Amino acid sequence: PIKNLGRGKVPMETPSLSDQYEPIPEETPKNRKQQLILSAVAGLFVLGAVANYSPSMLSSQSSLSESGLLQIEFSNEYTAIHGHPATDYHWVKDGYLVEPHRSTSLSIIGVPDTLDESKLTTSCVGTHKQSGEKVHGTNAGSKQCQMKFLKVGDYTVEASVISSDTDQILTTSVDVQSRYVRRDIRKITEEDKANYLNAARTLYDINTADGIQIYGENYKCMIYFGTLHLENGVPDKQHDRLHDGMGFLTQHLSMTNEYELSLQSVTPSIAMPYWDFTQDITMIRDKAHANKREVDYKDLWDLDIWQEDFFGTSDTHLHTVTKGRWAYTRVPSITRDAEVANAFGLLRAPWNFETSPYVTRYHKSCGDNVGGKGDANTNQWPTCATHHYAVSSIDSFAFFTGYMAVDGHGGVHSYIGGAGGDCDDWSDLTALVGPERVSSMKQFGPYYGRFIWREDMCSMPDSDKCSDISSGKCKLECSGCAEDKFTEAEMSSYSGLFGAMNGVSDFQKEQMVRKVYCDTKTAVGEQIEANSAIDVSFWPIHPTLERLLHYKQMVNPLTNFDWDGSLWRSDWSSGCCWGDMFDTDCTGHYEESPTVGKSYVYDDEEGDWMLKSMTNRAMLESAFTTHTYKNAYVYADFSYEHCEKEGITFKKVSKKSQTSA
Numbered sequence: 199p200i201k202n203l204g205r206g207k208v209p210m211e212t213p214s215l216s217d218q219y220e221p222i223p224e225e226t227p228k229n230r231k232q233q234l235i236l237s238a239v240a241g242l243f244v245l246g247a248v249a250n251y252s253p254s255m256l257s258s259q260s261s262l263s264e265s266g267l268l269q270i271e272f273s274n275e276y277t278a279i280h281g282h283p284a285t286d287y288h289w290v291k292d293g294y295l296v297e298p299h300r301s302t303s304l305s306i307i308g309v310p311d312t313l314d315e316s317k318l319t320t321s322c323v324g325t326h327k328q329s330g331e332k333v334h335g336t337n338a339g340s341k342q343c344q345m346k347f348l349k350v351g352d353y354t355v356e357a358s359v360i361s362s363d364t365d366q367i368l369t370t371s372v373d374v375q376s377r378y379v380r381r382d383i384r385k386i387t388e389e390d391k392a393n394y395l396n397a398a399r400t401l402y403d404i405n406t407a408d409g410i411q412i413y414g415e416n417y418k419c420m421i422y423f424g425t426l427h428l429e430n431g432v433p434d435k436q437h438d439r440l441h442d443g444m445g446f447l448t449q450h451l452s453m454t455n456e457y458e459l460s461l462q463s464v465t466p467s468i469a470m471p472y473w474d475f476t477q478d479i480t481m482i483r484d485k486a487h488a489n490k491r492e493v494d495y496k497d498l499w500d501l502d503i504w505q506e507d508f509f510g511t512s513d514t515h516l517h518t519v520t521k522g523r524w525a526y527t528r529v530p531s532i533t534r535d536a537e538v539a540n541a542f543g544l545l546r547a548p549w550n551f552e553t554s555p556y557v558t559r560y561h562k563s564c565g566d567n568v569g570g571k572g573d574a575n576t577n578q579w580p581t582c583a584t585h586h587y588a589v590s591s592i593d594s595f596a597f598f599t600g601y602m603a604v605d606g607h608g609g610v611h612s613y614i615g616g617a618g619g620d621c622d623d624w625s626d627l628t629a630l631v632g633p634e635r636v637s638s639m640k641q642f643g644p645y646y647g648r649f650i651w652r653e654d655m656c657s658m659p660d661s662d663k664c665s666d667i668s669s670g671k672c673k674l675e676c677s678g679c680a681e682d683k684f685t686e687a688e689m690s691s692y693s694g695l696f697g698a699m700n701g702v703s704d705f706q707k708e709q710m711v712r713k714v715y716c717d718t719k720t721a722v723g724e725q726i727e728a729n730s731a732i733d734v735s736f737w738p739i740h741p742t743l744e745r746l747l748h749y750k751q752m753v754n755p756l757t758n759f760d761w762d763g764s765l766w767r768s769d770w771s772s773g774c775c776w777g778d779m780f781d782t783d784c785t786g787h788y789e790e791s792p793t794v795g796k797s798y799v800y801d802d803e804e805g806d807w808m809l810k811s812m813t814n815r816a817m818l819e820s821a822f823t824t825h826t827y828k829n830a831y832v833y834a835d836f837s838y839e840h841c842e843k844e845g846i847t848f849k850k851v852s853k854k855s856q857t858s859a
Contacts, residue, residue: 271305272302275301284833288752298350304322306359309368319340321337321358321360323335323355325354329351353375354372378831396523397468398734401418401460402419425538426794428731432538442603443784444599444787445788447602448817456796459796459809472744473739476582476585482495516556527557531555546729551674559615560616561614563641564617582844583844589750594762600766615725617723624639624718627713639714659675679712745836749836751856788814794811836851
């Protein structure tokens with residue numbers, strides 16, 4: 199029932215990397231014999247004495263460093279600026295982590311000065327330990343070669359320096375780990391940023407069937423990911439497999455992993471970047487300080503992340519991006535008889551009355567700036583203090599999950615998505631209930647429809663009522679709205695969701711309920727929950743939470759991994775808030791619930807890397823930074839230097855202090 203997005207121009211198939219590098223010819227028995235002899239001779243040059251030389255002396259990193267023999271130094275365009283990545287992981291050998299499909303320079307250190315550099319050539323070959331497949335490097339100078347590692351896993355790299363002047367061959371080998379490196383989206387190179395955003399754009403322009411033909415079996419288009427998030431977030435009125443429960447973090451990480459795989463099918467070198475959104479608050483505070491004025495949260499939208507060459511700027515009146523690669527990005531259309539759709543047949547939640555066919559960002563909540571006074575504690579943009587609290591003061595995984603779901607990231611979705619439509623008119627109630635209550639209503643505006651729809655107090659209008667939006671009939675049909683007065687039970691259900699109703703008269707309550715539920719079509723921006731995955735800015739958000747978890751496990755590990763939601767909040771005691779609210783199950787949130795997304799992880803039983811769906815518990819354990827770490831990626835660093843400006847210090851990681859999770 200789902201219609202394809204616009205196809206766009208189909209890109210040419212990416213050439214195989216094997217076409218770009220000519221393999222080194224196989225050694226003949228004669229050449230091999232000569233090499234062994236000359237390797238022994240070379241040993242005399244390096245050691246300066248006659249010894250019982252054996253190639254095994256050079257088979258490990260420790261032998262190299264202790265004996266002073268040849269060593270291999272690995273580098274790429276990032277190491278010159280930021281140093282070697284992922285050095286805080288205790289299982290990563292500093293300088294011996296390489297990145298798949300990224301051009302890597304190998305420099306041979308320790309070649310005797312007595313050899314004429316102009317007469318030297320270098321050859322390199324890497325053998326993948328899990329599959330046995332080999333990759334061959336190319337000579338890049340007298341003591342250098344260039345190589346691309348094509349798989350995640352572990353490699354043994356052998357390098358040879360050959361002197362045409364003396365016919366000597368010096369050889370060495372070392373083991374390296376090949377992992378994708380996730381970096382701060384603001385620190386990736388311009389080329390990598392363009393590759394990432396262009397690959398993301400491809401997922402909107404080419405459907406899954408065609409994409410598989412072009413890019414391979416891991417390709418999935420944005421209709422797939424948008425539907426995956428929406429149909430698991432709103433499978434029916436009583437369930438949500440992704441939010442408000444113990445599975446929030448692991449489920450979102452699994453979707454991110456599958457999204458990353460799809461990007462890599464388009465451009466194999468891509469690693470999913472993370473967006474440390476706590477930096478954004480520091481940046482706008484710096485701007486306010488420089489201009490000697492108060493912080494204005496509207497300055498968020500002037501930051502680099504929202505410019506035309508990044509995620510795009512949302513037009514103030516159309517509430518959508520109008521320039522650049524994200525201009526007028528369409529929301530997929532689906533048929534009215536699909537399980538999840540809004541009143542206009544768009545891939546949006548049923549309670550969302552947004553009519554625009556384009557990805558929408560309001561940046562406001564019912565006409566007010568997001569983050570004002572109100573009930574919605576998800577409406578506060580997370581700061582350094584927010585994330586520092588998670589690291590320093592939380593002991594249980596349950597509390598960490600709940601805290602990160604709400605305080606740790608929720609405000610980012612709220613600020614970007616926001617809400618509009620008829621709810622801007624709630625200001626009409628100011629004279630009746632006062633400005634503070636109206637402000638509270640508007641801050642919670644994006645969520646009223648969600649809760650009351652789940653309570654089964656409202657239903658979607660028939661499709662014929664929405665064919666003419668100006669008729670006024672296209673809105674949620676809520677219990678009691680057609681009557682002169684609500685029943686006591688109806689008023690109790692409605693007002694129970696209204697923190698702003700505390701302390702007001704029955705007459706005021708009724709007018710507030712009628713305004714919100716009977717007279718309003720609230721339009722919600724894409725980033726607010728159910729259909730948020732369709733906005734490209736959604737995807738770098740959740741890796742930031744995982745990075746924080748990795749960091750926490752290094753400096754102040756969680757001690758309680760009981761799958762007990764009540765450790766966060768009493769209404770999570772069954773595993774999710776919906777279980778207690780509707781006396782139903784918490785599918786998707788149990789520790790043995792399968793993740794909705796697939797991850798590429800190391801499988802101990804198979805002894806190789808595999809793409810598979812995991813359980814929530816297995817997904818969590820795969821992310822532990824100690825002995826059970828199974829993921830195909832690492833995070834480049836755990837620097838929070840920008841927080842120093844806020845007077846908040848994230849302590850340095852010590853490998854020695856890291857313990858098993």
